[in-house]
């Protein structure tokens with residue numbers, strides 16, 4: 001075993017580590033741009049429409065999480081329609097994402 005070979009290996013390991021750190025940092029910076037939500041409280045159709053028209057810089061389609069409606073006593077038909085549109089978009093985004101991955 002030559003000294004040169006093991007120092008080359010050491011440098012290689014170090015370079016790989018630096019690359020992994022860089023990728024990790026880039027990934028975290030990327031995720032910091034995500035504006036998806038875990039839960040969305042909905043009052044008026046107009047407000048929900050604004051929310052659902054926003055895009056996520058990371059994921060494209062913006063996830064609104066669990067949708068909590070405040071109009072249960074007097075359901076707003078326009079809002080029901082918008083939520084259905086959002087859910088169809090979400091289903092489509094998820095089926096597209098299932099086909100796009102590091103493996104494909």
Ligand SMILES: [Zn+2]
Nearest residue numbers: 034036056059
């Ligand atoms: Zn996102």
